[in-house]
Amino acid sequence: MSHHHFTPIERGKLEELSKLGHSTRKIATRLGCHHSSVARELKRTCELNSYKAEEAQQDYQRKRGNSKPHGKWSEDLCAVVAEKLEATWSPEQISHTVTAGKLSFKTIYNWLYAGRLNGLTAKVLRRKGKKRTCKNLAHYARGTPIRKRPKEVYTRETFGHWELDTVVSPRGLGGCFATFAERKTRFYAAIPMPNRTADSMESAFKSLYNQLPKGTFKTATSDRGGEFACYDAIQNDLGLTIYFADPYCPHQRGTNEYSNGLLREFFPKGADLGAVSSLDLTSALFLINNRPRKCLNWFSPSQLFLLHLSHLA
DSSP states (O other), X not given: OOOOOOOHHHHHHHXXXXXXXXXXXXXXXXXXSOHHHHXXXXXXXXXXXXXXXXXXXXXXXXXXXXXXOOOSOOHHHXXXXXXXXXXXXXHHHHHHTTTTTSSOHHHHHHHHHTTOSTTOOGGGSSOOOOOOOOOOOOBOOOSEEGGGSOHHHHTTOSSOXXXXXXXXXXXXXXXXXXXXXXXXXXXXXEEEESSSSHHHHHXXXXXXXXXXXTTSOSEEEEOOXXXXXXXXXXXHHHOOEEEEOOTTOGGGGHHHXXXXXXXXXXXXXXXXXXXXXHHHHHHHHHHHHTSOOGGGTTOOHHHHHHHHHHHHO
């Protein structure tokens, strides 16, 4: 006999049978339940040997409501989650770090969609669902192909291997960023450039190279855009090798492409990058590099990058 709670109809029958003086066993046989269930029901709600089905049902509903869990939502937890969402963290990053496993990322999504996070909406999420398209760009034909890159670069076993790219303004506006992503730590940097030329790229590359300790750069991988025609001068002056990805293969520089997408959340396509202040760019890079990453076992790129720099000192 399966367990179930008495229904209002069954309580009405129980009231009538009880008034007729039937025993608990006979009532149980008529209701199709165990006699002890009938006995407990009568004992719980009877007053002066008078069982009232309506009052018993109301008492059941009140107790049933109090027995349901109230969930994990609290004002303090809500404030922590909302703060990190506004700092461009994803629900999964929040779940595995600041909430210390108290919340699953699905719960955070549910709270967000239900409007339980201080009025925040899904617009606070980093992903906007926009599809990326591949533009037909002129490609630089020479240089060392990516298939000659050492295996340790592919496997991300060693520190100091970078991916290069540019983030550009709309046509007619000259400002752009030279972007750099370290493969092992996912640390991301962007250097403003006045235009997308080889001279500007060479200057930006050497600027970042000179700011970091010796040994931070071992190799670099870029696409075949014309701005990387400066590769020969960089290799000769800095003593490192630049490898070129195959045309129309952005997945071969996936770390940099993904990081460029993160930067675009702060400076969307159509924005004049030449008008972006150093403070705004630094602030965006700080937020990107200080978010924990699932691929880094929930460490942030900054944490691992500084750890590796300390080993170079």
